[in-house]
Amino acid sequence: MDNSFYELGMVGLGVMGRNLVLNFADHGFPVAGFDKDTTKVSALNSEGEGKKVKGVNSLNEFISILKKPRVIMMLVPAGAPVDSVINDVLPFLEPGDLIIDGGNSHFTDTNKRFIELGNKKIHFLGIGISGGEHGARFGPSMMPGGPAEAYERVHPIFEAASAKVKGSNCVEYLGPGSAGHYVKMVHNGIEYGLMQLISESYDLLKRGLNLSNDELHKIYQSWNEAELQSFLIEITANIFMQPDDKKSGMLIDKILDKAKQKGTGKWTSQDAMNLQVPLNTIDAAVAMRDMSAYKPERENAAKIFSKTSFSLSGHKNDFITRLRGALYFSMITTYAQGMAMLLSASKEYDYNLKLQDVARIWRGGCIIRAALLEEITKAFDKSPGLSNLLIDPGISTEIKKRSNDIRFITKAAIDLEIPVPAFSASLAYFDSYKSAWLPANLVQAQRDLFGAHTYERVDEVGVYHTQWNQK
Numbered sequence: 126m127d128n129s130f131y132e133l134g135m136v137g138l139g140v141m142g143r144n145l146v147l148n149f150a151d152h153g154f155p156v157a158g159f160d161k162d163t164t165k166v167s168a169l170n171s172e173g174e175g176k177k178v179k180g181v182n183s184l185n186e187f188i189s190i191l192k193k194p195r196v197i198m199m200l201v202p203a204g205a206p207v208d209s210v211i212n213d214v215l216p217f218l219e220p221g222d223l224i225i226d227g228g229n230s231h232f233t234d235t236n237k238r239f240i241e242l243g244n245k246k247i248h249f250l251g252i253g254i255s256g257g258e259h260g261a262r263f264g265p266s267m268m269p270g271g272p273a274e275a276y277e278r279v280h281p282i283f284e285a286a287s288a289k290v291k292g293s294n295c296v297e298y299l300g301p302g303s304a305g306h307y308v309k310m311v312h313n314g315i316e317y318g319l320m321q322l323i324s325e326s327y328d329l330l331k332r333g334l335n336l337s338n339d340e341l342h343k344i345y346q347s348w349n350e351a352e353l354q355s356f357l358i359e360i361t362a363n364i365f366m367q368p369d370d371k372k373s374g375m376l377i378d379k380i381l382d383k384a385k386q387k388g389t390g391k392w393t394s395q396d397a398m399n400l401q402v403p404l405n406t407i408d409a410a411v412a413m414r415d416m417s418a419y420k421p422e423r424e425n426a427a428k429i430f431s432k433t434s435f436s437l438s439g440h441k442n443d444f445i446t447r448l449r450g451a452l453y454f455s456m457i458t459t460y461a462q463g464m465a466m467l468l469s470a471s472k473e474y475d476y477n478l479k480l481q482d483v484a485r486i487w488r489g490g491c492i493i494r495a496a497l498l499e500e501i502t503k504a505f506d507k508s509p510g511l512s513n514l515l516i517d518p519g520i521s522t523e524i525k526k527r528s529n530d531i532r533f534i535t536k537a538a539i540d541l542e543i544p545v546p547a548f549s550a551s552l553a554y555f556d557s558y559k560s561a562w563l564p565a566n567l568v569q570a571q572r573d574l575f576g577a578h579t580y581e582r583v584d585e586v587g588v589y590h591t592q593w594n595q596k
């Protein structure tokens with residue numbers, strides 16, 4: 126192959142990187158790949174046979190076969206590996222070359238890299254990519270952020286490779302600096318919330334109603350045919366049908382109840398706290414991943430606090446219908462929290478995000494894709510500065526229809542002693558958001574009493590301090 130032939134070079138040929146290279150090549154873009162691991166390089170060369178793809182394990186060769194100005198993308202784990210790739214390639218680069226970080230980098234790291242690379246006249250883009258291995262290969266959702274001119278250079282490649290929904294690409298330039306990585310972080314926070322909610326619904330069906338895996342499969346499958354239709358419900362339905370590949374029985378019953386995490390959900394909660402945006406459901410989901418890790422302690426406590434036996438009264442089918450309503454209600458509140466966080470972050474960090482575009486590119490390819498995102502896109506198309514999704518007329522109608530369901534399910538869960546922190550946090554978020562009065566006046570009074578922190582009054586403007594009478 127000619128020198129300087131490849132339009133993009135990919136560093137990191139793990140499954141995600143490899144699949145994205147093959148996806149780009151399928152759309153007619155010649156792509157070179159580099160990895161220090163020769164087995165990954167060989168895997169790319171054999172999977173890419175007949176395509177405009179070349180895997181190499183010499184950095185010198187890799188750089189020499191890229192078209193100038195060069196475009197180097199990396200798909201490596203967040204943190205130190207990203208800096209290490211940047212340091213490795215930098216000596217070979219020239220002003221005007223472009224580096225793209227396609228991983229789940231923390232947005233503050235992305236901000237730092239913009240400054241460092243900008244000083245060297247190297248362009249940089251932070252692109253959040255969602256959709257797992259399958260998405261990378263056949264159409265992910267991609268969230269680009271950085272200088273608009275830099276994205277202009279590469280947008281045909283990303284548009285061609287992205288998922289498509291109703292003829293529109295699931296990739297759109299989102300904003301300057303770390304906008305893309307920030308949006309991807311919040312995507313993952315929503316992902317955590319939805320996964321926890323679905324797990325709680327599973328717990329209620331399994332321990333509350335004693336349903337079999339076969340029954341669970343059928344319920345989630347039928348839920349996936351209507352308003353709850355989403356990637357996560359679809360894969361959940363399929364999980365219950367997966368036989369154990371080692372022994373007899375179903376795999377789900379052999380998997381340890383300890384969930385791992387790479388941290389993006391936690392980052393979402395952490396930054397929401399910095400921005401002072403309430404994220405009740407997502408916070409609960411992060412806490413439950415942590416709680417799940419305390420397996421030996423939970424086993425010990427289970428012996429100390431025996432469970433009261435409470436059985437559900439009423440019809441099983443009625444419970445399942447209400448659970449479906451509660452799940453949709455809570456899914457809506459989870460997206461509402463994420464969107465409200467993006468609105469606030471956009472102001473704080475000058476991202477200038479268009480929430481309608483964010484919702485639009487999440488409709489396909491990504492982990493949180495769902496029929497509901499069609500409604501969310503419409504809501505933000507109609508009203509781009511919508512302060513909270515819950516008050517959109519269409520969405521509020523759906524919420525009102527199901528507020529009895531979420532109350533019913535939460536009460537039943539309390540009686541059953543089945544923990545539903547994400548369901549109850551979703552209800553608490555809704556109840557507090559729609560409460561014109563909250564008992565924060567008492568908090569203000571306490572603060573003023575013990576620390577002279579002052580308070581505001583309902584009937585006069587200004588700040589006040591009182592000498593409180595105390596015995």
Ligand code: 6PG
Pocket residue numbers: 229254255256257313316385386387388389390491492
């Ligand atoms: C995606 C996912 C992906 C993430 C995994 C694991 O959008 O494709 O969000 O980026 O790495 O979901 O995340 P945790 O390890 O934090 O669960």
